[in-house]
Amino acid sequence: MSLAFLLDIVLFWRPxxxxxxxxxxxxxxxxxEIWW
Incomplete structure (x- = not known):
């Protein structure tokens, strides 16, 4: 998954x-952070 793809999903989701x-x-x- 690319970052741009994730941003597109977030922008189309409801608040x-x-x-x-x-x-x-x-x-x-x-x-x-805990695991690493």
Missing amino acids: IDKYYFIINLNHMMKRE
Whole structure:
């Protein structure tokens, strides 16, 4: 998946979906920091 593709998805999502997507993304990044 390219970054541009992800940005296109985010732009077309509703604001609430965008909000949850960002929260989940931050959560995954924090988990990766713990694992690495």
